[in-house]
Amino acid sequence: MGETLKIAFVYDVIYPWVKGGVEKRIYELAKRLARRHEVHVYGYKHWDGEDILEREGIVYHGTIKPKQIYSSGRRAITPPLLHSIKLLPLLSKERFDVVDCQAAPYFPCYASKASDSSLVITWHEFWGDYWLDYLGKFGLLGKLLEKGLFNLADHHVAASLKTKKDLYNAGIRKDVHIIPNGVDFKKIQEIEPSNDQSDVIFVGRIIKEKNVSLILKALATIKQELPDIRAVIIGDGPERKSLENLSSKLGIQKNVEFLGFLKKHDDVIAYMKSSKVFAFPSLREGFGIVVIEANASGLPVVTVDYEMNASKELVIEGKNGFIAKVDERDFAEKILIALENKRKMKRVSTNIAREYDWDQMVERLEKYYQGIV
Known part of the structure; x- marks a missing residue:
């Protein structure tokens, strides 16, 4: 069974307030891990009241309340940036065994380095040159931030074989472990x-x-x-x-x-x-x-x-x-x-x-x- 761990999942949006594939993955994994381990989830504060909320054995930490998650059909850039700034002091004062941060939207991964914990970056996609199609010349920043994650952590997880291949083709030199998404x-x-x-x-x-x-x-x-x-x-x-x-x-x-x-x-x-x-x-x-x-x-x-x-x-x-x-x-x-x-x-x-x-x-x-x- 192994020792009891203190685990943190870091993303921006949180299930069930926002329902998407990544949010669902974190929720399903977190609630099962919480049966044997101490599990925390950091993201936007979608709820009213206190910043910290506990449900189904998971401790939720709310950072900011974004006015809008999407802007012109795309994920807004400002909320994850503000969320990451708020994460810095929250994660630096906590000691986890593992901080599992979802690769996109990138900023939270850099903030997660503030925690004295084993950082795992979980990749759901790798965009690479697609950033340039998505944002034009501004996509260069996306490319730089994305590739910067390669050396930010020693531990990387991919949700699919395709993403693992994309990471290796882009030059990652760390081992990438595949753990797919699932269903109940x-x-x-x-x-x-x-x-x-x-x-x-x-x-x-x-x-x-x-x-x-x-x-x-x-x-x-x-x-x-x-x-x-x-x-x-x-x-x-x-x-x-x-x-x-x-x-x-x-x-x-x-x-x-x-x-x-x-x-x-x-x-x-x-x-x-x-x-x-x-x-x-x-x-x-x-x-x-x-x-x-x-x-x-x-x-x-x-x-x-x-x-x-x-x-x-x-x-x-x-x-x-x-x-x-x-x-x-x-x-x-x-x-x-x-x-x-x-x-x-x-x-x-x-x-x-x-x-x-x-x-x-x-x-x-x-x-x-x-x-x-």
Whole structure:
């Protein structure tokens, strides 16, 4: 079992106040580790009252209250910078065995050096030259800050094989340990399907990188063959309004329902279980927990072959899904094949997802922590 550890997770946004893949990973790992260890989470103060809050055995430390997390469809730069400044005195006065800081948004990792602890940097993506596409010449700062993390810590974890390869290709000379994201497999099996049935479902933040427009264009193609095709889009974000307009323009507004953000994660799973195919054309994904959740719900996944999309690694062609070109006709064709084969792909999809249960992931992480302390 090993010794009891004092562990801190550092990020900016915190689950369940903000629901995303990285936030969910920290929450699921932290609550399981808290059964045997002392676990703290540092991030924005999303709640009212005292700065320190305890729930489910986890001690939450709030730093700043950001007015907005996104600016012009992108993560705002000022909040993580202010958050990092606030972190410096908080972490310098605490002694942890391990501080596990998520690589992006970079600033908190530099602040985490203030703690006299073993620093672990967890990478969900590596951007490299993509910074220049994202911010133009201002992306140079992003590149410098990102690469500076290579020598900031001796211990590095990647959430996917793709990210590990990207780090090595970029010149990291430290060992990078892979600990994937996971799902609460048993809980997913217990959730009943929704009464609201659909053929195709998407779940995620409605941002440009998720490439939801490809789903809509593919549906317009599929509608020629299946006039009653029905899709649901779960999630919210800056692109939602333009996507709703696009569905009207494509003449598929009666085939697509935008459900927005659902507060209860169980409701998201229930909608997955009442659908047939999970469509996920994301162009930039560090892992893609929703892909495993969809598989655990018995759905084959159709994703895209794109350089920065790590979720394609989770798909075994023809077994638990399909990998399409970034092309509406090919994406539509793969959805149709998945719809035809949904029944026989269900068991394989579920069995693949079983290997990603959070309990297994936390055992691997705990062993890793014990090894570096």
